[in-house]
Amino acid sequence: ELKVEQNPLFLSMQEGKNYTIYCNYSTTSDRLYWYRQDPGKSLESLFVLLSNGAVKQEGRLMASLDTKARLSTLHITAAVHDLSATYFCAVDIAGTASKLTFGTGTRLQVTL
Amino acid sequence: DGGITQSPKYLFRKEGQNVTLSCEQNLNHDAMYWYRQDPGQGLRLIYYSQIVNDFQKGDIAEGYSVSREKKESFPLTVTSAQKNPTAFYLCASIPGLRAGYGYTFGSGTRLTVV
Numbered sequence: 320e321l322k323v324e325q326n327p328l329f330l331s332m333q334e335g336k337n338y339t340i341y342c343n344y345s346t347t348s349d350r351l352y353w354y355r356q357d358p359g360k361s362l363e364s365l366f367v368l369l370s371n372g373a374v375k376q377e378g379r380l381m382a383s384l385d386t387k388a389r390l391s392t393l394h395i396t397a398a399v400h401d402l403s404a405t406y407f408c409a410v411d412i413a414g415t416a417s418k419l420t421f422g423t424g425t426r427l428q429v430t431l
Numbered sequence: 432d433g434g435i436t437q438s439p440k441y442l443f444r445k446e447g448q449n450v451t452l453s454c455e456q457n458l459n460h461d462a463m464y465w466y467r468q469d470p471g472q473g474l475r476l477i478y479y480s481q482i483v484n485d486f487q488k489g490d491i492a493e494g495y496s497v498s499r500e501k502k503e504s505f506p507l508t509v510t511s512a513q514k515n516p517t518a519f520y521l522c523a524s525i526p527g528l529r530a531g532y533g534y535t536f537g538s539g540t541r542l543t544v545v
Contacts, residue, residue: 422473
C-alpha cells in the first residue's frame with residue numbers, strides 16, 4: 320500500500336524567511352504533484368513533476384523530485400503572508416488509472 | 432470558460448436519507464474522480480471512472496454509489512449506509528490516464544448530517 324508522508328504538518332514562519340516542506344512516499348513513482356488549498360476552498364494545482372531530477376519554480380515556490388530517494392521538496396523563498404495555506408503533495412503510480420494518493424498536508428502560516 | 436462545476440456548495444442530510452452530489456465538466460476529460468476530505472486531513476478516493484458507463488471503487492467506496500452515463504457528468508450518491516458522511520467532497524478530472532496532467536478540481540460540496 321502506498322503511503323505518502325509530509326512534514327512538517329504545521330509550519331509557522333515569519334515573512335522573509337526560507338523553509339522547505341518534505342514529501343516522502345513508500346513506492347516507486349515517477350509522478351508527483353503539489354497542490355495548494357486555502358481554507359474552505361478547493362485544491363489548486365501548483366506543480367507537476369514527471370521525472371527524476373525535475374525542478375519547477377513559480378514565484379517564491381520551487382519544487383523538486385528525487386525518485387531514487389522517493390522524496391519531493393517544496394521550497395519557500397522569502398515567504399510572504401499570501402503564501403499562507405495548506406500544501407498537499409500527491410503521488411501517482413503507473414498502472415493505477417492515475418489515482419492520486421495524497422499526503423496529509425502541511426499547513427503553512429506566514430506571520431508578519 | 433472550461434471547468435468543473437459541483438453543486439450544491441452546501442448540503443444538509445438527515446439521518447437515513449440518500450443525497451446526490453452533482454459534478455459536471457466541460458473540459459472533454461475522459462477520467463473523473465470523487466474524493467472525500469475530512470477536517471485537517473488529506474483526500475481519500477471514493478470512486479473513479481475512466482470512460483462512460485464504467486467506474487471502479489476507490490479506497491472508501493462503502494456507503495457511496497456513482498454513475499457515468501455521460502462523459503460530462505459523474506454524480507455521487509451518499510446513501511444511508513454511509514454512517515459518517517459529514518465531510519468536504521471534491522470532484523476532479525484529467526484529460527487521459529497518466530498523461531502527466533494534474534487534476535482539475537471542482538469547488539467542492541460540503542455535506543453535513545443534521
